[in-house]
Structures are given as C-alpha cells and as structure tokens.
Amino acid sequence: xxxxxxxxxxxxxxxxxxxxxxxxxxxxxxxxxxxxxxxxxxxxxxxxxxxxxxxxxxxxxxxxxxxxxxxxxxxxxxxxxxxxxxxxxxxxxxxxxxxxxxxxxxxxxxxxxxxxxxxxxxxxxxxxxxxxxxxxxxxxxxxxxxxxxxxxxxxxxxxxxxxxxxxxxxxxxxxxxxxxxxxxxxxxxxxxxxxxxxxxxxxxxxxxxxxxxxxxxxxxxxxxxxxxxxxxxxxxxxxxxxxxxxxxxxxxxxxxxxxxxxxxxxxxxxxxxxxxxxxxxxxxxxxxxxxxxxxxxxxxxxxxxxxxxxxxxxxxxxxxxxxxxxxxxxxxxxxxxxxxxxxxxxxxxxxxx
Amino acid sequence: xxxxxxxxxxxxxxxxxxxxxxxxxxxxxxxxxxxxxxxxxxxxxxxxxxxxxxxxxxxxxxxxxxxxxxxxxxxxxxxxxxxxxxxxxxxxxxxxxxxxxxxxxxxxxxxxxxxxxxxxxxxxxxxxxxxxxxxxxxxxxxxxxxxxxxxxxxxxxxxxxxxxxxxx
Numbered sequence: 427x428x429x430x431x432x433x434x435x436x437x438x439x440x441x442x443x444x445x446x447x448x449x450x451x452x453x454x455x456x457x458x459x460x461x462x463x464x465x466x467x468x469x470x471x472x473x474x475x476x477x478x479x480x481x482x483x484x485x486x487x488x489x490x491x492x493x494x495x496x497x498x499x500x501x502x503x504x505x506x507x508x509x510x511x512x513x514x515x516x517x518x519x520x521x522x523x524x525x526x527x528x529x530x531x532x533x534x535x536x537x538x539x540x541x542x543x544x545x546x547x548x549x550x551x552x553x554x555x556x557x558x559x560x561x562x563x564x565x566x567x568x569x570x571x572x573x574x575x576x577x578x579x580x581x582x583x584x585x586x587x588x589x590x591x592x593x594x595x596x597x598x599x600x601x602x603x604x605x606x607x608x609x610x611x612x613x614x615x616x617x618x619x620x621x622x623x624x625x626x627x628x629x630x631x632x633x634x635x636x637x638x639x640x641x642x643x644x645x646x647x648x649x650x651x652x653x654x655x656x657x658x659x660x661x662x663x664x665x666x667x668x669x670x671x672x673x674x675x676x677x678x679x680x681x682x683x684x685x686x687x688x689x690x691x692x693x694x695x696x697x698x699x700x701x702x703x704x705x706x707x708x709x710x711x712x713x714x715x716x717x718x719x720x721x722x723x724x725x726x727x728x729x730x731x732x733x734x735x736x737x738x739x740x741x742x743x744x745x746x747x748x749x750x751x752x753x754x755x756x757x758x759x760x761x762x763x764x765x766x767x768x769x770x771x772x773x774x775x776x777x778x779x
Numbered sequence: 780x781x782x783x784x785x786x787x788x789x790x791x792x793x794x795x796x797x798x799x800x801x802x803x804x805x806x807x808x809x810x811x812x813x814x815x816x817x818x819x820x821x822x823x824x825x826x827x828x829x830x831x832x833x834x835x836x837x838x839x840x841x842x843x844x845x846x847x848x849x850x851x852x853x854x855x856x857x858x859x860x861x862x863x864x865x866x867x868x869x870x871x872x873x874x875x876x877x878x879x880x881x882x883x884x885x886x887x888x889x890x891x892x893x894x895x896x897x898x899x900x901x902x903x904x905x906x907x908x909x910x911x912x913x914x915x916x917x918x919x920x921x922x923x924x925x926x927x928x929x930x931x932x933x934x935x936x937x938x939x940x941x942x943x944x945x946x947x
Contacts (some may be wrong), residue, residue, distance in 0.1 A: 565849050568879070727849075
C-alpha cells in the first residue's frame with residue numbers, strides 16, 4: 427500500500443527526523459511515530475482508509491469514524507453523509523492533506539475527536555470544544571428534552587409581563603444544557619455555574635457565538651465550597667438542572683485514555699459513591715427552587731434508588747418524582763420536586779402529606 | 780382521492796424547528812412521545828400527510844457500549860437503528876452528529892417508508908413521482924411543439940426565397 431517514500435517527494439511530518447546530512451543522516455534519527463504524508467495526491471476516502479489502518483494499529487477506538495468526522499470537518503461538513511457524492515473521491519489539495527495529517531495525528535494520541543476538530547453538536551447546536559472542558563454526551567440530550575417538556579407545560583411563576591421561567595444549571599461545562607434550553611425557550615433566563623474557569627470561559631464563548639448571552643449568566647463557583655454565594659444568587663428558580671460529576675472514584679482509573687488524559691477529572695469524579703456533588707445539589711435545592719420547582723439530574727445507572735432513599739431520609743422538602751431511562755435503556759435521570767415542608771403539620775396527623 | 784390512515788389521532792405536537800447545515804429542507808420535526816401516544820406531523824411545504832407512528836410498534840437501537848455509558852464513555856458514532864415491528868421495516872440514520880436529531884430523522888424516514896408500505900400505489904412518494912413525471916412529459920411535449928412550429932416557419936420562409944424569384 428503506502429510506503430514511506432524516500433524520493434524527493436517525501437516530507438517528514440509531525441516530528442523531526444532530518445539530520446544535518448539530509449533525510450537519513452548518520453546522526454541520531456528519532457523514530458517518527460507520525461505516519462508520513464504520501465508523496466502523490468490522494469482522495470478523501472483514501473486518506474480515511476489510510477488513517478483507519480494507522481488508528482487500528484495503535485488501538486485507537488473508532489478507527490474509521492474518527493477519520494470520517496475529521497475529513498468531513500475539513501471539507502466543510504458535519505458528517506460525510508451531508509457531503510456531495512463525488513467530493514470524497516476527489517483529490518485533496520496539498521493544504522487539505524496536510525491538515526488531515528495534522529488533525530489525525532492528534533487523534534492518534536487519543537485526543538477525542540471533538541477536541542481534535544474543536545467543535546461538536548448537541549441537539550441543534552454546534553458548540554466549540556476545548557480541553558479539558560467536559561464534552562457533552564449524547565445521553566444528556568434527553569435530559570434537556572425532559573426539562574423542556576415540563577417547562578413548556580408549566581405556568582410561569584410570578585405575575586404580569588415579567589413572569590418567566592428561570593433555570594439554574596450546576597456544572598455547565600461547554601454550556602450545552604443551558605444553551606439548548608435558552609435556544610428552545612425564548613423567554614427563559616438561565617444562571618449557570620462551574621467550578622472550572624475554563625468551563626466558565628467556554629460557556630461564555632458559546633453563548634456569544636449563538637447570540638444567547640443576554641439571557642445567560644455564568645459564574646465561576648463551586649457548589650461544594652461556595653454554597654452561600656450560590657444561594658445568594660438564585661431564588662425562586664423554576665428548574666435546577668445538572669449533569670454533575672457522578673462517576674465512582676474507583677472507576678476513574680479504568681476510563682478510556684480519551685477521557686482520562688484529556689477531560690477534567692473534576693467534571694467526572696463524584697466521590698466514593700459518585701453522589702458527592704448530587705447530595706450537595708439536593709441539599710441546597712429547597713432554598714433555590716420555588717415551590718413545586720424541580721430538580722433534573724443525570725446520574726449513574728446505580729444511583730436512582732440510592733438517591734430516592736437518601737432524599738427521603740435527609741431532605742424533607744424534596745419529593746422524589748420519578749426515574750427516567752436513557753436511549754440505551756439505562757436508568758439515567760432523576761426528577762425531584764420541591765414541596766413545602768411538613769414540619770408545620772407534624773402536630774396534626776390528619777393533615778400529613 | 781380518498782386516503783386511508785391506519786390509525787386515528789388528533790394529537791398534534793411540534794417541537795423546535797431543527798436547522799442542519801448542508802441538508803435539504805427539513806420538515807417540522809417531532810420528538811418521540813412516550814409509548815402509547817400516536818403522533819401526527821406536518822410534512823414539507825406542501826403538507827404531505829404521512830402515516831402516524833405508534834411508538835409501541837417501534838424498536839430503537841443505539842450503541843453505547845456495554846459499560847455504564849454516560850460520562851464513562853466518549854464515543855462519537857451515533858447511528859440510530861429504528862425498526863417497525865409489524866411491517867419489519869428498518870431505518871438507519873447517522874446523518875448528523877446529534878443522536879437526538881438522528882432519532883427524529885429516523886422517524887421521518889420511517890414514516891415515508893411506511894407510507895409506501897401501506898399505501899402502495901397511493902403512497903405520497905409514488906404519487907409525487909408520478910405527478911413530477913407528468914409535468915416533465917407536458918414540458919417536453921410543449922417544447923417539441925415549439926420546435927415543430929419554428930421548423931415549419933423556417934421552411935415556409937425558405938420556400939418563399941427559392942431560385943425562381945428575383946432576390947437582390
């Protein structure tokens with residue numbers, strides 16, 4: 427197939443192997459781990475095929491899909507399905523070939539595709555992506571649907587022309603959830619928090635790109651450490667939504683290199699039982715939400731019964747409403763509702779619940 | 780032409796309009812409703828009425844690996860496979876980078892396919908094709924008639940200027 431060409435058409439790429447005496451000088455030559463750009467011109471499909479083999483050799487996951495997304499991006503499309511038929515069989519320009527090699531080399535180092543092309547889609551939005559800010563997962567698109575369904579049905583709080591829904595998002599990352607909600611509900615206002623300054627910055631950038639910055643406030647706050655500040659910012663919120671770090675600490679070590687090496691661990695690690703941040707959110711929720719306001723959480727499939735039990739024992743003002751499943755059929759979303767405290771009714775058993 | 784719809788539903792629900800770069804015009808899309816509810820949607824500009832989809836009759840497959848999924852996985856392939864159990868029709872969609880949108884599109888494609896399956900000759904797709912063919916035929920006919928007229932006219936002109944006449 428393709429061999430490293432020693433002819434004049436050869437170009438080293440990605441690392442230096444040229445010694446002072448020329449290509450294969452007698453001085454130390456470092457092994458180049460990056461495949462060489464072929465001498466002749468190649469088509470998009472050939473490039474993808476070539477890289478599929480490179481990726482597969484190195485154990486890089488999704489060897490074909492990775493190349494397909496990258497080449498589509500370089501050719502101005504989101505997916506190869508949306509490219510014109512003939513484009514993939516046309517020769518790539520030298521510039522495009524070089525770009526393909528540059529981006530695929532990054533993928534070779536296990537960088538997630540989303541970071542390689544610096545963007546990804548979430549529902550109907552295209553968002554900028556940047557390490558180490560957490561990459562939105564497809565499951566979370568369903569979380570947004572759950573919130574939207576409820577907000578669309580619910581009457582707005584307050585009276586008069588200013589009556590509108592407000593949302594709080596804890597752990598906004600790239601802004602996927604907040605911006606999706608804002609896009610779909612023109613009357614909505616959202617406050618978003620993240621403990622990572624990188625995430626706060628990226629959310630802000632994405633908001634600007636989408637023209638949604640007017641209805642979004644982003645704060646650099648840690649819900650664990652800055653609880654007081656969080657409470658002072660948010661009152662009478664209609665919906666609290668979060669995809670908090672929910673992995674069990676012991677599972678962090680077995681994560682794929684794509685995740686372990688490139689994404690913020692603080693966005694993933696939920697402590698010993700994965701519930702550290704979730705519990706804090708639920709503890710603060712009654713003071714943040716308006717009455718009957720709801721919390722929507724994405725969680726680990728093991729969490730729903732644990733959360734239900736814990737809330738019943740520890741947070742009187744929150745009522746567990748239901749568990750919803752994700753597209754793969756795993757229990758993934760917990761919905762809870764703020765109810766007025768029963769403390770006042772304890773003396774009269776007849777009025778309980 | 781009377782049309783028969785497999786099931787009756789008055790539920791009409793519309794989600795946000797979806798815009799995808801590089802694609803053809805996108806119909807108003809629906810999000811899949813919980814099982815048991817049937818769905819009716821407006822088609823493209825000329826309001827094609829495709830058959831309703833009953834979520835109970837659909838089986839959906841989306842691969843996210845064998846682990847817990849969610850935050851623990853970062854896979855980019857988001858192909859959705861939708862199967863209509865009663866007819867055995869299968870639709871695969873990986874047109875976009877969003878699973879949510881692929882699911883919606885899969886349902887749109889399914890409705891088009893079921894339209895053909897259920898209505899055969901009367902299905903929207905086939906009817907439209909025939910109408911388009913007819914229009915093309917009309918156009919060709921008219922074009923030919925024009926050419927014929929022009930040809931006759933030229934011949935008439937040529938006949939008037941034959942050698943027998945003095946033309947200077």
